[in-house]
Amino acid sequence: MFRPVDAHDHVTSPVEKVPSGSRARQALGTVCRLCGRLRYELIPAAATASMTCLGWLHHAVGVGPEGWGGYGLGLAAAGALTYGGLKFKNAPAASLGVASTGALVNTAVGAMTGPSVPSLIAGGVVTIASYGVYVPWLIKTRHERIALQIKAAKTAPLPDGMGVNVTQAGVTGDSVEETALRRALVALGVPAQDVSRIVFTDTGWHAAVTLPPGKNTSAETVIAKQTQLEANLDLPGKLRLAVGAQANQLIVRMQTNDPLAETIAWPGPAITSVEHALPIGIYPDGSQVFIDLVAGHVLIAGGTDMGKSGVINCVIGNLVACEDAEILGIDMKPGALELGPWRRNMLALADDADGARQVLTMVKAEMIRRGKYLATLRGPKGEPVRKWTSEHGPYWILVVDELAELLRQAPDVASELVTINQVARAMGIRVIAATQSPSEQAFGGKGTDARQQYSTRIGLPVFETEPINMIFGRGAYGRGWRLDWLDLPGKVMVSSRRYADPREGRCYYVTDRDIVVVSTEHARHEDEEPAEPAWPHPQHEPDPDPEPPTPPPGSGGGGPRGGRPHLRPVPTFPDGSRIPDNRIALWEALQKAGPDGVTKPELVADDIVGHGSSATQPLTQWTKKGWLDDSGKRGQAKVWRLVAVAHTPRPEVTSTDEENSACPASL
Ligand SMILES: Nc1ncnc2c1ncn2[C@@H]1O[C@H](COP(=O)(O)OP(=O)(O)OP(=O)(O)O)[C@@H](O)[C@H]1O
Numbered sequence: 092m093f094r095p096v097d098a099h100d101h102v103t104s105p106v107e108k109v110p111s112g113s114r115a116r117q118a119l120g121t122v123c124r125l126c127g128r129l130r131y132e133l134i135p136a137a138a139t140a141s142m143t144c145l146g147w148l149h150h151a152v153g154v155g156p157e158g159w160g161g162y163g164l165g166l167a168a169a170g171a172l173t174y175g176g177l178k179f180k181n182a183p184a185a186s187l188g189v190a191s192t193g194a195l196v197n198t199a200v201g202a203m204t205g206p207s208v209p210s211l212i213a214g215g216v217v218t219i220a221s222y223g224v225y226v227p228w229l230i231k232t233r234h235e236r237i238a239l240q241i242k243a244a245k246t247a248p249l250p251d252g253m254g255v256n257v258t259q260a261g262v263t264g265d266s267v268e269e270t271a272l273r274r275a276l277v278a279l280g281v282p283a284q285d286v287s288r289i290v291f292t293d294t295g296w297h298a299a300v301t302l303p304p305g306k307n308t309s310a311e312t313v314i315a316k317q318t319q320l321e322a323n324l325d326l327p328g329k330l331r332l333a334v335g336a337q338a339n340q341l342i343v344r345m346q347t348n349d350p351l352a353e354t355i356a357w358p359g360p361a362i363t364s365v366e367h368a369l370p371i372g373i374y375p376d377g378s379q380v381f382i383d384l385v386a387g388h389v390l391i392a393g394g395t396d397m398g399k400s401g402v403i404n405c406v407i408g409n410l411v412a413c414e415d416a417e418i419l420g421i422d423m424k425p426g427a428l429e430l431g432p433w434r435r436n437m438l439a440l441a442d443d444a445d446g447a448r449q450v451l452t453m454v455k456a457e458m459i460r461r462g463k464y465l466a467t468l469r470g471p472k473g474e475p476v477r478k479w480t481s482e483h484g485p486y487w488i489l490v491v492d493e494l495a496e497l498l499r500q501a502p503d504v505a506s507e508l509v510t511i512n513q514v515a516r517a518m519g520i521r522v523i524a525a526t527q528s529p530s531e532q533a534f535g536g537k538g539t540d541a542r543q544q545y546s547t548r549i550g551l552p553v554f555e556t557e558p559i560n561m562i563f564g565r566g567a568y569g570r571g572w573r574l575d576w577l578d579l580p581g582k583v584m585v586s587s588r589r590y591a592d593p594r595e596g597r598c599y600y601v602t603d604r605d606i607v608v609v610s611t612e613h614a615r616h617e618d619e620e621p622a623e624p625a626w627p628h629p630q631h632e633p634d635p636d637p638e639p640p641t642p643p644p645g646s647g648g649g650g651p652r653g654g655r656p657h658l659r660p661v662p663t664f665p666d667g668s669r670i671p672d673n674r675i676a677l678w679e680a681l682q683k684a685g686p687d688g689v690t691k692p693e694l695v696a697d698d699i700v701g702h703g704s705s706a707t708q709p710l711t712q713w714t715k716k717g718w719l720d721d722s723g724k725r726g727q728a729k730v731w732r733l734v735a736v737a738h739t740p741r742p743e744v745t746s747t748d749e750e751n752s753a754c755p756a757s758l
Contacts (some may be wrong), residue, residue: 162199296347357601
């Protein structure tokens with residue numbers, strides 16, 4: 092019996108739930124941060140308020156004659172300073188005189204009247220007056236400072252990391268991290284024009300920095316100096332840099348802790364119906380990452396060795412325990428290395444192009460059969476039934492490992508796959524496709540973008556940024572779907588109806604031993620003896636499609652109707668590509684004619700082709716490919732003779748016991 096493991100054991104430090112009392116502390120922290128950021132702007136208000144309070148305090152303790160004398164003297168001195176400053180055109184002295192006069196008047200009114208309306212009016216008037224002088228001065232000073240920094244960055248008169256006084260006031264942010272970032276960039280010679288509010292997450296923080304225009308101030312240039320920036324920052328964590336939406340926008344991300352750093356053991360099958368949400372991993376807060384197979388097809392994409400098969404194993408490991416799911420597999424690794432261990436849980440498994448064609452033919456036939464069956468059904472009020480549920484029969488889940496390789500080896504199946512993707516969903520058939528290279532070709536070529544059909548997309552780490560938009564859609568990279576930031580195999584971002592925003596999670600790790608235990612426990616098929624049906628198929632079904640999958644002899648039925656079906660070879664040309672349905676009769680006539688060949692009048696007489704010239708075009712094309720010889724004549728008519736060696740697809744994909752000269756089963 093498979094023993095579930097507590098997923099939380101394997102998370103190093105899931106973020107603890109925030110207690111409700113800490114909200115007030117958070118709000119206080121926000122206010123303090125805001126005050127810290129605006130401290131230069133707040134100076135006059137803070138000074139005036141302090142003087143007012145001082146006056147009130149003086150009033151409370153009682154003001155004696157000497158106190159009033161002191162106020163008088165102070166006012167006289169401040170007045171003299173103002174007068175002198177104005178007379179000798181000394182702006183600082185005059186400003187200081189005016190400010191001191193205002194402050195003393197404000198304090199004296201407070202001392203005279205205590206907390207009162209006149210005192211508040213005096214405080215307000217002095218505050219407004221002081222801002223009238225202070226604000227222009229502050230703006231001027233800041234402009235000069237920024238201009239100096241930009242000039243330094245543009246002309247680079249100073250060596251990197253030196254020159255501008257990084258401790259100067261003004262190069263500050265509303266948090267330690269922002270201040271450090273701004274100063275580190277100044278020290279690098281690229282002062283930030285703007286730093287977006289730093290966002291703190293459960294794994295660290297990130298911000299978008301707008302860099303100034305200049306010679307060496309692009310985000311790319313800063314990324315090239317990452318090591319220096321890291322040293323300048325001198326903050327704990329793993330620094331990651333990326334180019335933002337514009338070339339001058341730098342995305343800075345610091346990962347301070349990683350609750351997903353350790354491998355998370357798979358807790359075993361967690362669902363009993365494919366209609367349940369299927370857990371594939373966990374997020375840093377310990378919540379599970381789910382996919383919903385009922386919602387649509389699933390795309391799994393990521394770099395080499397980054398855990399695609401791991402995700403597939405996790406999904407299959409759950410599906411084998413679902414009574415209402417039949418699994419079919421196409422694994423383009425020879426010998427079905429990845430999906431092979433689940434063979435006994437699968438209705439069909441292909442490991443090459445021929446086998447894949449057979450499986451797809453089988454799925455398409457089932458899709459047609461199901462469509463016809465649904466058409467016969469009526470709801471309680473006589474309404475038509477348009478959607479498959481597990482009440483109608485098991486869902487078919489087609490798992491394709493290495494989609495791009497399948498379409499490379501068998502390009503002719505692309506349209507079949509597109510049809511299945513587009514139509515089969517309503518018939519309870521789902522596709523789970525994994526690929527390393529999510530290119531246009533991998534989704535059926537130009538104009539067919541089958542990618543749209545995958546409503547759930549699971550992204551694993553990638554080494555370059557190009558595939559990200561291919562996986563998640565245009566603009567995804569800019570919106571934060573940063574698969575290039577995932578630093579360990581099995582880390583994922585899932586986009587689906589359930590998850591609209593990018594979030595890093597980690598997939599469960601399914602070991603080979605887990606696979607053996609679970610696949611044995613839930614085995615449905617033996618290689619030779621078909622098992623009991625996993626789900627009774629609808630009774631009184633209409634006549635199935637003209638060429639249903641052939642059941643194994645003596646089994647009483649194939650697939651859900653009675654064990655695993657034997658698959659029929661799909662007719663192919665000598666190069667292995669599929670023969671289109673409307674050319675099969677013509678090709679078979681050529682095969683039947685053998686070395687004698689066949690003429691067009693004979694084909695017409697046998698009703699293979701019509702009187703028109705519809706046969707000439709394919710015959711000429713096949714001759715050009717070297718498959719036919721058209722040099723002979725019978726009477727006036729040209730003789731077409733098949734000369735190419737026939738392509739021999741494997742007759743059956745499910746057998747594992749047959750001896751094979753290349754790889755004998757006895758080995
Ligand atoms: N969820 C996970 N947690 C921890 N390690 C993992 C996880 N998934 C995969 N790995 C590690 O990564 C390795 C490669 O995984 P896997 O074979 O699934 O990658 P793949 O993308 O399918 O490879 P390929 O590109 O060959 O198809 C595994 O052997 C394992 O060591």
